[in-house]
Amino acid sequence: MGLINSMKKLPFFLPFGGCRGRCVYCSQSTITGVADVPSPEYVSSVLKELDEPREICFFGGSFCRFGVSKVKEYLDSAVNSAPKGSRIRFSTYPGDLTDTSMRNLIKSYPIACIELGIPSLDPNVLSLCKREADPKAIIEDIKNIMDESLPLGVQMMIGLPGQTKESSISDLKKLAEIKGPISWDLRLYPCLVLEGTELENMMTNGTYKPLTLDQAIEWGGQFIDSALSFGFNPIRIGLQESELLASKVKGGPHHPALGEMIASESLVRKLTRTNWTGPWIVPEEHISKFTGHGCFGLMRLAELTGTTINAVSEKLSFFPPAGKIL
Ligand code: SF4
Structure with missing residues (x-):
């Protein structure tokens, strides 16, 4: 964004x-x-x-x-x-x-x-x-x-x-x-x-x-x-x-972080729209959209795909590589 x-x-x-x-x-x-x-x-x-x-x-x-x-x-x-x-x-x-x-x-x-x-x-x-x-x-x-x-x-x-x-x-x-x-x-x-x-x-x-x-x-x-x-x-x-x-x-x-949470929601919706089950590869600049505000993005990705935070974090990677995020 x-x-x-x-x-x-x-x-x-x-x-x-x-x-x-x-x-x-x-x-x-x-x-x-x-x-x-x-x-x-x-x-x-x-x-x-x-x-x-x-x-x-x-x-x-x-x-x-x-x-x-x-x-x-x-x-x-x-x-x-x-x-x-x-x-x-x-x-x-x-x-x-x-x-x-x-x-x-x-x-x-x-x-x-x-x-x-x-x-x-x-x-x-x-x-x-x-x-x-x-x-x-x-x-x-x-x-x-x-x-x-x-x-x-x-x-x-x-x-x-x-x-x-x-x-x-x-x-x-x-x-x-x-x-x-x-x-x-x-x-x-x-x-x-x-x-x-x-x-x-x-x-x-x-x-x-x-x-x-x-x-x-x-x-x-x-x-x-x-x-x-x-x-x-x-x-x-x-x-x-x-x-x-x-x-x-x-x-x-x-909410002080409303804008960031909306940006996370937008990214998560895009990911699930283009690939429902993952794996997902995302530019590194977006890491905070998944890890910020109590791992809001990871939580939404798990909710929208009907699985767990651990399961979606296994399918999510960043470029350049950023290592494990959980
Ligand atoms: S025109 Fe814009 S600044 Fe003026 S009252 Fe409406 S929203 Fe407020």
Whole structure:
């Protein structure tokens, strides 16, 4: 799995910057630990201190919804202050790059990636999440961005109100058909219930039932396995763990190693899909997916193939050879 990217990232969080409403699950101050949107002048002052190029990231809001002139201020602050060779990545709401003036502006900067928030393409799920519910507009935006040859990524979710495993994998498939052979970065966020969100009220009044940890691992594992086979590049699974996040989670599959367990589940599913009984030969870099978190991967491989941990570990080897893992 490609959880790597060459240039170091420097994130600036712009909590709810540009957002026109509040998606039911979102609490940017909890996710990012940042209360106020930093100004372009502040961004510039931080970037002037750098001594090597970075991927400068604007996350935590709907970047393009700031409008052309404010977006230009942030982009200028980045290119004029950061070391030469730096690039820019931002996350934004899909739909705003249909505006030609916004696209013309964006494409004149060194863009590493435009990450579109596409938690789902199902209008019912989008509407229950209080997001604009027109999948056609999302797809049109994607095509406009592709026409400009701008690099794209997607931020998707599982466990949302009204969402099923099948609908999420069907969304992934639709996006894969549009992207073709190009690789898109993918972030997957299993839905958590955060304090103070509308989702917390929905959980309390029984209109939303969050995923358990086991359900999220199984769903996430299948989702990532499909994503890899469709040519996506998963760069993040699950929210960044922090004490603040841990203190604000009111429900859902919260675990500091959720992303790693989903990655293990995905690999194990791939192995059993291609060879049900083993033996299995896996690149050495994946050892921790079997041995980490109480030998989670070995345990899942044993469960899925109906045998014991000792039996599957005998059939599992790594290249270059890594010796016995149990
Ligand atoms: S999910 Fe994105 S668009 Fe929705 S409120 Fe949060 S930052 Fe804004």
